[in-house]
Amino acid sequence: MDKNKERNLSLLADFYEFTMANGYLMKNMENKVAYFDLFFRNIPDNGGFAICCGLESCISYLKNLSFTEEDVKYFKSKNIFSDKFIDFIRNFKLEADIWAVPEGSVVFPGEPLITVRAKCIEAQILETMLLLLINHQSLIATKASRIVRASKGRAVMEFGSRRAQGADAANFGARSAYIAGCIGSANTLADRDFKVPALGTMAHSWVQMFDSELEAFKAYAETFPDSTVLLVDTYDTLRSGVPNAIKTFDEVLKPMGIRPKGIRLDSGDIAYLSKQARKMLDDAGYEDVQITASSSLDEYKIMDLLMQGAKLDSFGVGERLITSKSSPVFGGVYKLVATEEDGKIENKIKISENVEKITTPGFKTFYRLYDKNTGKAEADLITFKDEKIDDSKDLEIFHPIHTWKRKTISNFTAREMMVKIFDKGNLVYKLPSLEEVKKYTESELDSMWEEVKRFEFPHQYIVDLSQSVWDEKTKMLNERNYKKKY
Amino acid sequence: MDKNKERNLSLLADFYEFTMANGYLMKNMENKVAYFDLFFRNIPDNGGFAICCGLESCISYLKNLSFTEEDVKYFKSKNIFSDKFIDFIRNFKLEADIWAVPEGSVVFPGEPLITVRAKCIEAQILETMLLLLINHQSLIATKASRIVRASKGRAVMEFGSRRAQGADAANFGARSAYIAGCIGSANTLADRDFKVPALGTMAHSWVQMFDSELEAFKAYAETFPDSTVLLVDTYDTLRSGVPNAIKTFDEVLKPMGIRPKGIRLDSGDIAYLSKQARKMLDDAGYEDVQITASSSLDEYKIMDLLMQGAKLDSFGVGERLITSKSSPVFGGVYKLVATEEDGKIENKIKISENVEKITTPGFKTFYRLYDKNTGKAEADLITFKDEKIDDSKDLEIFHPIHTWKRKTISNFTAREMMVKIFDKGNLVYKLPSLEEVKKYTESELDSMWEEVKRFEFPHQYIVDLSQSVWDEKTKMLNERNYKKKY
Structure with missing residues (x-):
């Protein structure tokens, strides 16, 4: 699970995180x-929603965050970092308080998925990796969930490693897809x-x-009689593949008393071929033999195949899942919402001419209200964070x-929805097992109305601000309203 | 450079690569x-073309390919692998002959980017990682090259780590983008x-x-006077940011005798804002101060901004480069083209109802013909491979x-175009430095007509088969032409 620890990814951060940390130190703001x-x-x-994934990777990254002498040497070579910064890097130890939504949670725009409270020099350098991990894994989980929903109970297998954007994309993509409902992955490493x-x-x-x-099919069936999918x-x-498969089932597996598992279609008109193949298999007495399809599938192609009456029992989904091809970016951001000095919290806002880029100030959490x-x-x-919801x-x-x-x-x-993960740099959260995360995700989906889950113009789930948060945001916007001197 | 060696990615392979290897061994076909x-x-x-990247990563993977006792234990736990397979895995040592096009080459569909000649059990298990590495890095290099070309000589910086599909996507994406013409990356690790x-x-x-x-700008300029970009x-x-930037230049940098570097626009109507900001900077005597834009840019947005007369000197490009958002899959495949037994080569073809999926048989190479x-x-x-081109x-x-x-x-x-990389498992290729790869890529682009490089309906560059290859392919297709028994 903790394979990240073998790697030193502490420098996988935008360079400006370090120059800003250096600046805070130079200004004695640390x-x-x-x-x-x-x-x-x-x-x-x-x-209509996203599935938040990546927390386990974030925890692994945070637990192992430290800088080696190689890193120190690197910073020194840049000739722009102060001795104070070099000391800080050399002695770095996580001290942050961190809250997050559990992995597999259904989440919506504007909700804090992670909140970091730490000295500015520390909080700043976490930005890139936390975003990268949550963005990537939430993207794949959200996409995989769509594909699984389109498949209407048929098994979906993640087959995309070869088209993944790098090795991590293959490994953590396989894990995210599994959490979101896939039954497994072709990627052997994700299994190990x-x-x-x-x-x-x-x-x-x-x-x-x-x-x-025919020879190839027979050899395969002889080698793997219990898992023969041809x-x-x-x-x-239709003229060669399916007849040879049936012949193999008859001549190799039947004498062994073993029922064949299935066949796989990987090109051509899958809807047509599946119907013809189904008939040929049925006529040969293989009604229980399953037909799997693969070939650039996604939720839309699967819905379309099923609408055409394709006779398919499971799907192998590759590139369009592992890259979330139709929407390959999860646009998470990491924004300053407050500062604290001598125990006094000051809320912060970022204004923008793009209204949706305005942030919501303050140290916050969020609640889900269930009927x-x-x-x-x-x-x-x-x-x-300190507001209480009275649900009585x-x-x-x-x-x-x-x-x-x-x-x-x-x-x-x-x-x-948010739980405490780190307290003063110490992990205080018990990581659930992968199976627990998968089950939790399923229960999260069950708690959502179907209207939120549809693909076309889903119902916009309500995400409101409490009166206090709304008041504060409105007040800050009005104060900034082009009147104040900056 | 060789950071892959710290990781054991030998199991990052589709499970079927191992079951097939096991099958070949069981059938004594090893x-x-x-x-x-x-x-x-x-x-x-x-x-109109792609840029092939990822060879250095492939070499790193191949050089370090071996299986640990943990891997052996994993395979044993599956209860489907033979003792012969376990022995093979435990004693695995690369023995392949491998040819490839140099990293940074301009390449076209259908051309062999890598050819592997090895025992079937060995060649099979390389499939997933070679594809993953070439697919990902070629994708990003090809996209980055488009963005650089759209920028018409203006600097392009890769800023996408936070939206990358995993840590490898950020690191190798930064490297691929640099090869293709970006001037650098925000990712500190890619620098180290x-x-x-x-x-x-x-x-x-x-x-x-x-x-x-104003205070923030001044603090930054004081800390980093030589690299002040606000x-x-x-x-x-326009009412706060640019005036405060000018004030900072006047009050902090001017007394130090230092010319400021620039300002960055990250939201709003970049075309309009850049023209206004340019005027304000010019009026204040900062004609040489550069304006950088960032904000979901890609080649199309950059072309559009420049067409509108935006006053921009450089671009920071993030999510749309690092995921190749508009086209996030590079569809490389790995297909059997021949087998060899007792020194006799037998060509192989894969037929498909999707005509473009038919493969070209035989052990091949390809030539580029320059005027x-x-x-x-x-x-x-x-x-x-054994054909000679007489260019006299x-x-x-x-x-x-x-x-x-x-x-x-x-x-x-x-x-x-193809050079030998491994001979009987030994690396026989001298890896060029990153700067050499970057220069080579530039020369590759220079050798292509502008018509091939345009975005809309580029000229389709000619990729033909030699008479011998064409004859063999046609003969095999005719033989297979639904007449033969399979």
Whole structure:
């Protein structure tokens, strides 16, 4: 699990994180405490929600964050870093307080996924890696969940390693896809390291390596009688592949008393071929033999195949999952929301001509409000950390921009979504197992209305600000409103 | 450079590579030699060419390929691998012959980028990592080259780490972008490990950390007088940011006798803001101070900004470069093209109902034909490895599908593009330095006509098959033509 520790990724940070830390030190601001929120603004593929993944990797990174003598040498070679900075780097030890939503949580734009409270010099240098890990893994989990939902109960296998954007993308992508509902991955390393079940059939090269397709199929069935899935499209799916597969089942597996597992279609008109292949298999007495499809699949192609009545039992999904091809960026950001000096917290805001880039100030958390009758999530409410939600009585919430849009929530339970992960640099969170994260993700999805989960114009789930947060944000915006001297 | 060696990525392979290797061993086929071609079918973003990157990573992976006792234990735990396979894995030592195009080469669909000649059990297990590395790094180099070309001589900086698909995507993406023409990266690790120059300015958090924007700017200029680039959009670009920047230049840098470097625009209407900011800077006597833009840029946005007359001197490009957002998959494949037993080579083909998925059989190489007068590349010719091109006389080449399209090349030089990298498992290739690769890439681009480099409907560069290769492919297709028993 902790494979990150073998690598020194402490320098995987934007160079400006270090120059800014150096600047804070030079200005004797190192004891100023900063609060940073990690949040995102847009849901990939215009979906209704995202699945937050990457926390385990963040914890691994944070636990092992330190700088080697090689790093120190590197900074010195730049000739712009002060001795004070070099000392800081050499003696670096995580001291931050960090809160986060559990891995596998359903999350929405604007919600803090991670909040870091630390000396500004420390909080600043965590930015790049926390963003990179959460952005990548949330992206893949969110995409995989869409593909799994489109498959309507059929198994989805992650087959994308060869098209992943680097080795980490393959490994952590496989893990994120598994969390989001895939049954396993072709990536062997993800099995060894994370216990994501390794899956696979055969390549075209296996078939080509033999003098004939039939010989190749028979050799495979003899070698792996209990897991025989034959790839039938090397030469001609219906005239050669499927007949040879049936012949192999008859001549190799039947005498052994073993039922074959399936065939795989990897090219051509999958809808048509699957129907024809299904009929041929059924006619030969192999009604239980499954048909797997692969070939640039994603949620849209799978929905379309199923709409056409394709006879498919499972899907191997590659490049379009492992890169989230139709929406390959998860745009998480890491923004300063408050500072603290001598125990006094000062809220901070970033204003922008792009209104959606304006930040929400203050040290915050957020609650999910569940209807007690249905168990479904009705709304999220972003509050200051020290606000309490009283779920014993009705609660009126309102839209943060169209404030006349009001809703009274009654008969609900409020659940705080963020949990403490690090306390003064010490890990205080018990990491769940991968299977626990996968189960949790499933329960998170179950708590969402179908309207939020659809692909086209999903219902916009309510994420409101508490009255106090809204008041503070409005006050700060008005103060800044082009009147004040900067 | 060789950071991969610290990691055991030998299991980053599709599970079926190992089950197939096991199968070959069970069938006593382990001495059968396989020839695999790694090639791609489509150019990202419908461009005119791709830049092949990733060879250095492939070499690092191959040199360090071996299996640990942990790996052996893993395979044993699966209960499907034979003792013979376990022995093979435990004693694995690379024995392959491998040819490849140098890193930074301009390449086209169908051309072998890597050819592996090895025992089938060995060649098979290299598939996933070779594809992953070449696919990812070629993708980013190809995208970065487009963005650099759109910038028309202005500097492009790679700023995407935080949105990269994992840590490797950030590191090797920074390296690939640099090879393709970026001047550096924000990623500090890529500087330490690869010597990609680290670049950066300041974040909004720096500005927010101080009581006022002016104070923040002055503190920065005092700390880094020689590299002052101020981010001017935290509150209000024209009413606050630019005036405060000018004030800082006047009050902090001018007395020191230092010329400021620049300002950065990160939101709002960059075209408009850049023109206004340029005027304000010019009026204040800072005609030489540069304006940098960042904010979800790519080649299209940059072309559009320049068309509008935006006053920009350099670009910081993030998520759309580091994920190749508009086209995030490089579809390289690894296909069996021949086998060899007792010294006899047998060519192999994969047929498909998707015509573009049909492979070109045989042990091959390819030549680039340059016009002696212009120095420009006129066409590529894929040949069998043992064919020789006589460039002392005219050469007639023809389109591999529309065979009536013929062209006579005269007064040319022929350059074989593939070089030998491994001989019987030993590295026989001298790796060029990063700077040499970058220079080579530049010369590769210089050798291409502008028509091939344009974005919209680029000229389709000629990639033909030699008569012998064409004859063999046609013969094999006709033999397979639904007549033969498979």
